[in-house]
Amino acid sequence: MQVTGTVLTTRRVDAYHALTVVAPGIAERYRPGHFVSVAAGGAGTSMVTRRALSIHDVKSDYGGTVELVFTVRGPGTAWLAERRARDTLDLVGPLGRPFPLPRDPVHCVLVGAEYGSAVLFPLADALLERGCRVDFVLGAASADRVFGAMRARRMAETTTLTTEDGSLGVRGRVTDALPSVIADTHADAVYACGPMESLRAVTAVAMEFDIPVQVAVEEAMACGIGVCMTCVLPVIGDDGVTRMVRACAEGPVFRGERVRFEDVGTIPFDALGAPGGGARHAG
Amino acid sequence: MSVDMRTFLAHVELANPVTTAAGCAASGRELAQFFDLHRLGALTTRSITMAPRAGRPTPRMAETPSGMLNAVGLQGPGIDAFLERELPWLAQRGIKTIVSIGGGTVAEYSELARRLADAPGVTALEVNLSCPNMEDRGRVFAREGSAAAEVIASVRSIMRYDVPVVAKLAPDVADIVAVARASVDAGADALSMINNPLGMAIDTETLRPSLAAVTGGLSGPAVLPLAVRCVWQVHAALPGVPIVGVGGVMTGQDAFQLILAGACAVGVGTALFHDPYACLRIERELEDLLRARGFQRLADAVGLAHRPPGSAPRHLLVDSEESTP
Numbered sequence: 001m002q003v004t005g006t007v008l009t010t011r012r013v014d015a016y017h018a019l020t021v022v023a024p025g026i027a028e029r030y031r032p033g034h035f036v037s038v039a040a041g042g043a044g045t046s047m048v049t050r051r052a053l054s055i056h057d058v059k060s061d062y063g064g065t066v067e068l069v070f071t072v073r074g075p076g077t078a079w080l081a082e083r084r085a086r087d088t089l090d091l092v093g094p095l096g097r098p099f100p101l102p103r104d105p106v107h108c109v110l111v112g113a114e115y116g117s118a119v120l121f122p123l124a125d126a127l128l129e130r131g132c133r134v135d136f137v138l139g140a141a142s143a144d145r146v147f148g149a150m151r152a153r154r155m156a157e158t159t160t161l162t163t164e165d166g167s168l169g170v171r172g173r174v175t176d177a178l179p180s181v182i183a184d185t186h187a188d189a190v191y192a193c194g195p196m197e198s199l200r201a202v203t204a205v206a207m208e209f210d211i212p213v214q215v216a217v218e219e220a221m222a223c224g225i226g227v228c229m230t231c232v233l234p235v236i237g238d239d240g241v242t243r244m245v246r247a248c249a250e251g252p253v254f255r256g257e258r259v260r261f262e263d264v265g266t267i268p269f270d271a272l273g274a275p276g277g278g279a280r281h282a283g
Numbered sequence: 284m285s286v287d288m289r290t291f292l293a294h295v296e297l298a299n300p301v302t303t304a305a306g307c308a309a310s311g312r313e314l315a316q317f318f319d320l321h322r323l324g325a326l327t328t329r330s331i332t333m334a335p336r337a338g339r340p341t342p343r344m345a346e347t348p349s350g351m352l353n354a355v356g357l358q359g360p361g362i363d364a365f366l367e368r369e370l371p372w373l374a375q376r377g378i379k380t381i382v383s384i385g386g387g388t389v390a391e392y393s394e395l396a397r398r399l400a401d402a403p404g405v406t407a408l409e410v411n412l413s414c415p416n417m418e419d420r421g422r423v424f425a426r427e428g429s430a431a432a433e434v435i436a437s438v439r440s441i442m443r444y445d446v447p448v449v450a451k452l453a454p455d456v457a458d459i460v461a462v463a464r465a466s467v468d469a470g471a472d473a474l475s476m477i478n479n480p481l482g483m484a485i486d487t488e489t490l491r492p493s494l495a496a497v498t499g500g501l502s503g504p505a506v507l508p509l510a511v512r513c514v515w516q517v518h519a520a521l522p523g524v525p526i527v528g529v530g531g532v533m534t535g536q537d538a539f540q541l542i543l544a545g546a547c548a549v550g551v552g553t554a555l556f557h558d559p560y561a562c563l564r565i566e567r568e569l570e571d572l573l574r575a576r577g578f579q580r581l582a583d584a585v586g587l588a589h590r591p592p593g594s595a596p597r598h599l600l601v602d603s604e605e606s607t608p
Contacts (some may be wrong), residue, residue, distance in 0.1 A: 002559065183435070222351060273358070
């Protein structure tokens, strides 16, 4: 649904920006993993594509608020970063397929790279409610780009931090720390969000331990509602056929082992409908 | 007083002139989450091809000043899955559906028309002529009148007489009027213009083209003046041919420009990416504009900008109270 939300508060979180927006309809329907799209630039804007943003927190105050986390990457996010309390924002959401939750109280490791960790906190809340054990592995290039370390420490049984420059926690990437965390916690499942390269590596680790992994991808989108067909990636379906599916409509959450990370940014030759491809007339 | 917004695409009546542009409404279901599709004048499908198509690699999209580039590459399910799943869904709901088709050869377009000829729920057939012609070194059909005419004549001869055939023209041609005339002579009942002109952007960080496909179709408000010019020129040359004006329509005022230039219906594309409710908003804004100008019927505004300077707009209501918004 489309909501004109009023900005309640804005804050800087290390290298990132966070906006809390009053958006009752969206907050009410939200499930962990959902995202929203925001129109940038105000009325009559020359920016025609919407910005897909992660939801970091949902609260019931003021009829329902969502906290959105983003980093400034271009003119659209720069405009968003300039929003102040009482400004209004055009939001559409909640969008996408949320994280599936385990039925039983299992042990879960939540892996967040860069500000991908933002979406993991509402997920952790939902998992804790179900009696799951939650452990965090958060990482980024440097200390100021690790999102939510404090909050993770408060919520989780253990929190492992990694930075590539060694300025915080363990020097290295999240996947350097992940195997020992999985082993120590006897993890039953992994949830991850972050850049594609991290998700690929996290999936590889989880598959080595033979435990399920759910990843939330961050693909560039123009619409967020499934009509523009620009956010596609190759994913293997239940029938074993690879299709170019939309991160916004069929995702953003996928089973990690189904995503063909090595082929992201290409059309694999065996994908359904690939040029001259083998599966051309299947399905 | 409400304005009569009905319009005719050849002999087919649409309740209002606002349609979705081809390739901008996916299967239709995506937009149905937001509003009742019956409120559209018609829904235009993505261009359906014979085989399923995976499309182009990513990145497929780049935002540009007042527009965007896309290189989706006609990703779609293919005609079999379309007839099995997508068209019946629209037909069962009685949604007016303009089916767009795309092919690489005249034979492929003809086969698509054959498959669609007996399918229930096809309000009109739009022929996307901006596909590379495999038999002409990959040059698009729309760039030459004779190539466009060959496709249109074949499709027209196959489609049922009561389903209008609409030729979708590209602006990247030396003389769009010549291509329009060739299409109409070949049997096109209506024209749709413009398809995306080709553009390109370069990423100054990676020092590479922004799109994986290098070039892409430019859409959004940046192309509106191009669409207005094409509609104007074609309407001036072929005043009796219904035109669906498409290209960068974001507001009712943009739609009104195309109507005044000679379009009797308007396609909304990129605006849907920005605002899922764009079609409804544009229809409402257009109606308000027409009412404010004293029009009782949309049909009276079609091509009105072509009247000689100084001549009185004869269709306007004299009653001044009607002309307040």
